[in-house]
Amino acid sequence: AAAAPGKKITARLKRTLPVRGPQAPTLSELMRWYCLNTNTHGCRRIVVSRGRLRRLLWILLTLSAVGLILWQCAELLINYYSASVSVTVQFQKLPFPAVTICNINPYKYSAMKEYLSELDKETKKALETFYGFSEGKSKVRRSVDDWNSTGSDFFQQIPLLKVEDFSRTATELHSGQKRKIEGSVFHKDSSIVNSGDSNDIIGFQLCDANNSSECALYTFSSGVNAIQEWYKLHYMNIMAQIPLETKEKLSYSADDLLLTCFFDGLSCDKRHFTRFHHPLHGNCYTFNSGESGTVLSTSTGGSEYGLQVVLYIDEADYNPFLVTSTGAKIIVHDQNEYPFIEDIGTEIETAAATSIGMHFTRSRKLSKPYSDCTETGADIPVENLYNKSYSLQICLHSCFQKAMVDSCGCAQYAQPLPAGAEYCNYKKNPNWMYCYYRLHEKFVKEQLGCQQICKDACSFKEWALTTSIAQWPSTVSEDWMLRVLSWDKGQKLNKKLNKTDLASLMVFYKDLNERFISENPANTLVILLSNFGGQLGLWMSCSVVCVIEIVEVFFIDSLSIVLRRQWQRARKWWSGRRGREQQAGPLGRQGHDNPVCIDEDLPTFTTALRLPLPHDSPLPRTPPPNYSTLRLETAFTEQLPDTLELGQH
Numbered sequence: 047a048a049a050a051p052g053k054k055i056t057a058r059l060k061r062t063l064p065v066r067g068p069q070a071p072t073l074s075e076l077m078r079w080y081c082l083n084t085n086t087h088g089c090r091r092i093v094v095s096r097g098r099l100r101r102l103l104w105i106l107l108t109l110s111a112v113g114l115i116l117w118q119c120a121e122l123l124i125n126y127y128s129a130s131v132s133v134t135v136q137f138q139k140l141p142f143p144a145v146t147i148c149n150i151n152p153y154k155y156s157a158m159k160e161y162l163s164e165l166d167k168e169t170k171k172a173l174e175t176f177y178g179f180s181e182g183k184s185k186v187r188r189s190v191d192d193w194n195s196t197g198s199d200f201f202q203q204i205p206l207l208k209v210e211d212f213s214r215t216a217t218e219l220h221s222g223q224k225r226k227i228e229g230s231v232f233h234k235d236s237s238i239v240n241s242g243d244s245n246d247i248i249g250f251q252l253c254d255a256n257n258s259s260e261c262a263l264y265t266f267s268s269g270v271n272a273i274q275e276w277y278k279l280h281y282m283n284i285m286a287q288i289p290l291e292t293k294e295k296l297s298y299s300a301d302d303l304l305l306t307c308f309f310d311g312l313s314c315d316k317r318h319f320t321r322f323h324h325p326l327h328g329n330c331y332t333f334n335s336g337e338s339g340t341v342l343s344t345s346t347g348g349s350e351y352g353l354q355v356v357l358y359i360d361e362a363d364y365n366p367f368l369v370t371s372t373g374a375k376i377i378v379h380d381q382n383e384y385p386f387i388e389d390i391g392t393e394i395e396t397a398a399a400t401s402i403g404m405h406f407t408r409s410r411k412l413s414k415p416y417s418d419c420t421e422t423g424a425d426i427p428v429e430n431l432y433n434k435s436y437s438l439q440i441c442l443h444s445c446f447q448k449a450m451v452d453s454c455g456c457a458q459y460a461q462p463l464p465a466g467a468e469y470c471n472y473k474k475n476p477n478w479m480y481c482y483y484r485l486h487e488k489f490v491k492e493q494l495g496c497q498q499i500c501k502d503a504c505s506f507k508e509w510a511l512t513t514s515i516a517q518w519p520s521t522v523s524e525d526w527m528l529r530v531l532s533w534d535k536g537q538k539l540n541k542k543l544n545k546t547d548l549a550s551l552m553v554f555y556k557d558l559n560e561r562f563i564s565e566n567p568a569n570t571l572v573i574l575l576s577n578f579g580g581q582l583g584l585w586m587s588c589s590v591v592c593v594i595e596i597v598e599v600f601f602i603d604s605l606s607i608v609l610r611r612q613w614q615r616a617r618k619w620w621s622g623r624r625g626r627e628q629q630a631g632p633l634g635r636q637g638h639d640n641p642v643c644i645d646e647d648l649p650t651f652t653t654a655l656r657l658p659l660p661h662d663s664p665l666p667r668t669p670p671p672n673y674s675t676l677r678l679e680t681a682f683t684e685q686l687p688d689t690l691e692l693g694q695h
Contacts, residue, residue: 078093088104088111091104091108092108107594140343140406140560141341142334142341142342142353144335145376145378145553146377146385147303147330147355148324148328148331149298149303149375150359151359151364151368151369152327153293153328154363155363155364155365155366161284161288162281162284165284166367169367172273173273177269204252204279204280204479207250209247247265247267248265249263249266250263251264252264252480254477254480255477260480261480262480262483274368277368282460283470283472283473286459294321294323297329298329299329300319303358303374304316304319304357304358305355305531306355307354307355309352310346310352316331319333319335320332320337326460335381341381344558348554349552350554352554353551353553353554354552355550356549356551357551358548359372359374359396359546360547361396361544371393374394374551375392375394376394378404378553383437384434384437384439384440389439394549396545397545397546398517399550399551399552400549400550401515402512402513402553403511403554404553404556405556405561406507406509407560407561408507408508408561409505409508409562409563409564410562411502411505412567417502417504418501418502419502420501422435423503426500428448428499428500429448430444431447432444438502441501442500445495446489446494447464450481450485451467454481454485456468456471456475456478457470458482470482518550519548528548
């Protein structure tokens with residue numbers, strides 16, 4: 047009986063002060079205690095948030111975070127306990143690149159003789175004078191008088207000079223006169239190899255047609271290089287004046303160049319080749335150009351499944367002064383790229399089988415701000431003269447050609463012709479050679495601005511080539527092979543083939559593995575957020591939910607509190623201002639002045655009773671005069687006893 051009151055007190059305490067924590071009497075109390083005391087911020091924010099909308103948002107965020115955690119943990123567990131190994135073998139077809147083939151000799155010498163007869167004549171005379179060279183005659187040097195008797199405009203406009211020493215003194219081989227070299231001297235060879243005899247240095251002088259004192263001497267350590275460079279200058283002048291249709295006829299046709307063709311084990315012919323005319327290499331032929339809308343592909347690597355052609359070079363019809371090597375030039379490129387034969391072409395030997403194995407690589411670089419490359423070249427202020435996809439070489443050549451037209455008034459022959467321009471020749475543009483060499487000097491020294499304007503392409507394709515050469519045809523098979531090829535082409539060639547006129551070419555994929563090289567940013571938004579999360583979690587035990595909580599408390603709630611206090615201060619200030627205005631005005635009902643009271647003496651109670659009543663106001667509602675002296679204030683809070691008695695009587 048004594049313990050009964052104690053139990054009642056304990057039960058009453060439990061009802062008034064419920065126990066928190068694991069000993070909570072109900073499940074809801076336990077969950078509430080957990081949410082208020084846990085380090086899981088989302089659960090706590092669900093309980094302490096005010097308003098249904100805010101609480102609902104925190105419930106959604108917390109459930110989403112729990113779902114992501116369960117998904118990621120399940121993926122980690124599956125990958126951890128997975129012991130299977132997957133091997134994927136994939137065979138795919140690779141698009142075969144375009145293969146452009148050109149004869150090193152651009153035009154048939156037999157067809158060009160009528161255009162080059164005067165130039166060839168002067169060149170032979172120069173060789174005979176310099177080195178005693180003579181065709182079918184004794185090698186005797188010609189005298190200066192012979193030059194004067196057969197003078198030509200070639201040597202009068204651009205004479206060949208023999209530099210006697212380095213004191214700027216040269217002898218003009220056309221007239222034998224000595225002249226003082228004024229202006230700049232440029233050594234066109236990479237290095238001057240001189241055995242001590244300064245007479246071996248030969249060159250030519252170019253002068254400004256508008257100012258004869260502005261000249262430049264170009265010297266060469268080898269007479270072969272000097273004569274060949276001099277020959278090319280006049281050769282370009284002549285070719286610039288010949289129409290394109292005529293030049294295409296003077297060069298090699300597909301039937302002339304191609305003897306046999308196989309691709310992917312099947313026979314092919316000239317219909318699979320597309321002709322385009324190159325200014326320096328004449329008619330070139332591109333296999334698989336894609337102009338018909340179809341790009342050939344191959345599904346098997348190896349030499350038997352690539353392109354196999356036998357080329358007819360016809361060495362006997364070569365220009366002896368223009369080219370000094372025999373064979374063909376090829377270049378492997380994409381269908382949308384221009385083939386720069388003169389820059390990156392690969393030479394093919396005659397009387398040999400050349401095998402070219404390829405590895406295909408696609409590369410992509412990131413544009414700004416990671417690198418200074420261009421996607422399509424549209425942002426480069428240089429007109430594309432080649433009508434092909436943008437490349438750095440196209441930009442540089444187009445930029446130089448534009449500068450050539452602007453500075454010299456005509457276009458350089460080796461590059462495409464801009465709209466409204468014409469190729470240079472010294473009949474219409476006598477100053478173009480000097481202008482070209484000076485402009486090219488600035489271009490090489492990067493003073494023309496082209497290297498600064500042009501950029502690399504962000505995306506490009508590349509075929510890495512591996513070249514191997516074998517003797518072809520072999521000694522034992524030479525006889526029958528040449529007989530068969532002569533029989534096949536006998537109706538057009540009208541002569542027996544020689545192995546030095548033939549070249550065998552094979553272009554194929556070594557394997558079908560496509561290598562893709564791409565640049566990826568080292569720092570992305572995901573990596574940045576991960577680094578921030580790692581630092582916050584390491585030093586502050588903070589997560590994404592914690593960051594949201596910080597934003598809610600320190601930005602949303604804090605801002606709302608500051609704004610609410612400012613609003614309360616503004617309301618308080620406004621209320622105080624209105625109160626002061628009311629206190630400054632009259633209190634109670636507004637009185638009126640009585641016209642009877644015109645004396646300046648203060649009125650008394652007796653005089654106030656004598657005042658007449660206003661005519662417009664009723665008697666009960668007449669207010670007292672507006673005199674502050676008549677205002678009575680109660681001096682005592684309670685009525686005195688004696689006044690009560692008087693009031694009763």
